Amino acid sequence: MKDTLDHLVVTKASGEKVLFSVGKLRLSLLKSGADEQQANEVIRQLEPELTPGISTKKIYRKAFAILKRISSTAAARYSLKQGIMQLGPSGFPFEKFVAEILRAQGYTTEIGVFIDGHCVRHEIDVIALKDGKRVMIECKYHNLHRNKSDVKIPMYIRSRFKDVEKVWPSEHEFEIRFHEVWVMTNTRFTDDAMRFASCMQMKLIGWDYPQKGGIKDMVDSFHLYPLTCLTTLSNSEKQRLLDLKVVLCSELLHHEELLHQVGLRDDRAKRVMKEVEELCNGSFSRT
Template sequence: MDQLVVTKASGEKVLFSVGKLKLSLKKSGADDALVQEVLHELEPVLYEGIPTKKIYKHAYAILKKLSKPTAARYSLKKGIMQLGPSGFPFEKFVAEILEMQGYSTQIGVFVDGHCVRHEIDVIASKDGKHYMIECKYHNLSSNKSNVKIPMYIHSRFKDVEKVWPSEQEYEIRFHQGWVVTNTRFTEDAIRFASCMNLHLMGWDYPAKAGIKDMVNSFALYPLTCLTTLSHAQKQRLLDLKIVLCKELLHNESVLIHKAGVKEGHVGSVMNEVESLCGSHRT
């Protein structure tokens, strides 16, 4: 398999990295035996030039058959991309990540700027400081957040940064602006944000503190990762503003009466939820 040429989403042809696949499987909770079984079943369906997206789909299907919780963790990126398109589920998801780090949060707050009125996706507070957070949701992993996004957020931040009780005096309303995205930032976006003291959080940025790291650390898996719910059932729960798997713990009635899950299937769903949430039950 190390000699296989595959096609990335960008169209670029590269050698298939078995090591990267093994690592992603292990990070999803697969032990050595499960990793080997996935590779064994995956090899016959591979062919020269196969899109990496198809490799992911095959690996996910194999995992779903062998270990549903592992498949759910493996599909984290896809699950987050299914939180749209309204924006609110992703904003709530981001707020939950921040709260697990000791921030208090508010979602969708309108504030008056020096020039115009703004809706702030998430306001976070910690240790007496306040942060204006813009959430940039993408439904395709190939969609990066380019430099225009931090430039735009910086201009909004400067407009709402200060409150002017009088022409001569002002108070600091926000101490820093943040941009959080479920994909990646371009190099120019990172460079501009660093220059302007904007904080960025992306799929794997900053190193060891990106979204995927936070989710795995705090078991904040979105319910869209679940393999035991249909797309329609997930959407019903999102419409109810239920976003995270942990919100389903000890709440079987919501699954039955709101999501339309049959009573005989609830046990399977709850088992998967329990496996994903682990000891993070609060």
């Protein structure tokens, strides 16, 4: 199996042709909660459907469908990246998602706060406070994997930060309002964006950046999965919950009535709650 797949050329979202990596696929399956036997079974069933030039997006979809039949909870974790992509298009669900991740780490957070800067008025996506330090956070949501945040974004955010960084009680005195500025995105940053941010002492947090402490690591550490990962809800049901400003699985944990509110009957609601509990508690169903 491995020798056959190691020579397979696949197409990334950018159009780039690369060699398929069985090891990377197996690792992503294991990280989702599948065991060795289940990961091998997914790869075994997937192999006959892998043709030269197949897109990585299609490989993901096929692997997800197989894994869902084996373990719905592992499939939900495996779909985390795609689940976050479904938090749009308004941007608010992603901002709330970011705020909740930070709250789990001991920050006090506010969303969508309007602040008068030295020159103009600004809306700050997320304000986070911890240990006496206040952080200004800009959230850059993308609905496609291939969309990266380029250097123009940290450059623009830094100019906003400099306008709101200080409060001027008088012409000659000022107080620090924000101590740091971060940019958080659900995809990745370009090399220039990372270089500029490093030079300007800005913090960037992306899907897997920095190497330890990216959004994926934070979600897995605190089991803060977006409800859009759930395999037991339809897309329309997920959207109705998002319309109610419900974003996280943990918000459903003790509020099953929200599922009834969007039209689920008792039997469906119980199936959803079972998956929610397994995700939030870090356990996995083997179905």
